[in-house]
Amino acid sequence: MDKFNSSDDFDVIIVGGGVTGAGTARDCAMRGLRVLLVERLDIATGATGRNHGLLHSGARYAVTDKESAEECIKENMILRKIARHCVEETGGLFISLPEDDLSYQKKFVDACLAAGIKAEVIDPEEARRLEPSVNPLLTGAVKVPDGSVDPFRLTSANVMDAKSMGAKILVYSELVDFIVDKDRVCGIRVYNHVTKAYEEYHAPITVNAAGIWGHGIAMKAGIKINMFPAKGSLLVFGHRVNNVVLNRCRKPANADILVPGDTICVIGTTSSRIPYDEIDNMYVTPDEVDLLLSEGEKLSPLLSSTRILRAYAGVRPLVASDDDPSGRNISRGIVLFDHESRDGMKGLITITGGKLMTYRLMAEWTADLVCKKLGVDKKCRTMDVPLPGSKAESVEEISRKTWVKPTSGQKATAGRHGDMVSRIRQDNEYDSSLVCECEEVTVGEVEYAFNELDVHNLVDLRRRTRVGMGTCQGELCACRVAGMMAQAHACSRKAKENLKSFLNERWKGMYPVAWGDTLRENEYSQWVYSGVCGLETKED
């Protein structure tokens, strides 16, 4: 333990509140380290919250990237165990359509089996029975252990667990620069957007876990990482069209995964390189919407008549290998840089690449390196210890034990928070009344989020509870939660500003798909807020 500096506030600082940063914070805290996590916005705002929410079986990578495939299936099995309240075990199908080469199926199945993924060829008829929404023209199908995972819940559970073991989590705190002593990073300077103050924190090790933003973070330490932002756009549909994940059995391509998650389903993604300076300004283009729809309908023709709730895009943090600055040889695998050996900068580590599925493994590798550097001999236990919310039984059992006759709202709450429902007040009529009617979020749940889940604004609240994520996109619930926030924070002016930004954020996602019922809904919403309530939606 000779490298501990008693004047340091922490043993390790983690920059980035995505699932990787949160997972790393948990892992380090579990190994007894004093952890600080800083995030410039809210948790899970980057790529973590902007993907399919697919619990990959690894089958998608089996043919092209065996290593990723093997990592996926291992982590898949671990997440089912440690994060059961975030995971839905839906199963997945890889279907072949008449336009696809059916001979690819054999190659695919062989590759899956070689990677340890249970892939089973089934009859198209069986596939139609298993998932009635599947394109009935399918010529072949392979069953794999895909599922869905809620990335917001997963990140929040990691943060919660890290906090319970003493970690400090600072959201809305942006890294300004590193505190560098010659060839060593000894800490960070951050601007805290909540307190509006600059703060300094010291630790012998800083982990850069900022995803694509890690490129810029590393530059602040004078280090170059060859990152290539790749935008992926997705569409959210108004309800679950399918209950089994649908993939195309062909080489990975655009818009060939349809994932049922919670009350909705998501089709994606597109893939296009974008300049680094655009990563904070994501928008979905009409061409992308067209592509997603035309390809999506091939997986499930029902999508053509299903309401689209919204469109969103995320940026994958792709990293070129060090010996290939052109970026042609891009890996989707996990990239862990020890900048001491790579660049001669001590005290700084970058963890990037990878995917939502492998966040825990990325955290494990990172924590291993941190521990090695600190001389701490502690083994990783995150693969065995369930996350908060997943410590008890299934949602059904939790509801049965908590309430005599659970309402659907109480069941929905249990579905979102697992065994943490014991912390949510639902005993009187007020606490169990609904705030968000589409997703059935209760007053008790919103209060719990305000009190315990680091909620600073209504958009944060949405990530913790699904408030405003349903069909009406905030039309009925936004004003209610704004009222509750005004009470919780004792400030109605801020709540009103928040209401505007919340509604505008909802509109941003609806805009690319604003036709039909989505547009009707929004017009009605505008009429309620601008017309009836007199809310000026232009932000100050």
Next chain:
Amino acid sequence: MNVQGSISENNFEQCIKCTICTVYCPVVPVNPLYPGPKQAGPDGERLRLKKGFYFDDTLKYCLNCKRCEVACPSGVRIGDIIQLARIRYGRKSPKIRDMMLASTDLMGTAATIVAPVVNGVLAVKPVKTVMDCVLKIDHRRTFPKYSSGTFENWFKKNACKIQDRYGRFVSYFHGCYANYNYPQLGKDFVAVMNAIGYGVRLLDKEKCCGVAMISNGMIKSAKKNAEKNLSSIRKAVGEDMRVLSTSSTCTFTIRDEYPHLLKIENGDVRDSMELATRFIYEQVDKGNVRLAFRKDYKASVAYHTPCHMEKLGWSVFSIELLKMIPGVKLTVLDSNCCGIAGTYGFKKENYETSQAIGKPLFDQIRNVNPDFVACDCETCKWQIEMSTGYTVKNPVSILAEALDMEATIALNKK
């Protein structure tokens, strides 16, 4: 589980959460346990599609009155979504009580044979107490009386033969009520149709329309009845007859609940199945039929619009027909559910809700103080008669009383 077929059909995604349905729901203001049509319907459906576990048992409080559907500006079949959810996710085997209440044919056939005994027994206090405790049929409820002998038997014995003398025919779907409880309604229908020059035929085989089976979860039996009825109706329609009914609920069930809830196609005969008052009104309107009324007929009548009549949009025909009677002073009551909803109000757990729903209607009837109430639905009739003491008559029966039969027959003779 194939649920996809129904999704775009019921249009639940057209719901823009305006919540008008909940405002029009008669249950919401009187039963706080019921989450209301929006929540129980399009909102809950999204969770149920995730997992049947999210089904909420309180959906049983839905009356299936369909007033939510009438109110919805977005064309969402809210009532159907709720009923389908109950069918799919609700209690799988109905209670004995529910089976008894729903098996109108079985109970009716048995009861009409020994009607005086059954009627007497059902009115006795200890019997009511036993039914209340054991079967959970509320003791405050008055049972509709069973008739001695069915309408079908009467028709075969007394009316069938003379029908041959007419040149044009309609087929009559009498329903359980006219058959087992109140054959006079069937007799009135035959008299009126004969007077305006139509012969009446019965269907080859008529079974209960199945509405009570649907609401009590006996879907298999309901489907069986529906198939039998539709095949009889098809035969009648094939012989160039309209199929008329004197019950708004039977009519509505056969026309709309068969395809929507039982998933049994009826598109080929749906338009041929209608309510007697609509048919008569249209014939009068077109000049095919002329009515002559008794000069001495005087009555102050209050018309109640049953929920299913509201859904059909046909109360206007019954009302206009009643207005044709010179001696009738007609008050159209505010459209308000009476609360009985078929077998719903008979159940002990629903009695209070049922009476609370109907209260505004009962109050209005007392205020209007008519000679009697007119209504196209038999279960509304029981509820209103029990709750207000006013007699309730079917518009066809009122027509039978008010028509100058001799004169009408003469007017319509070809």
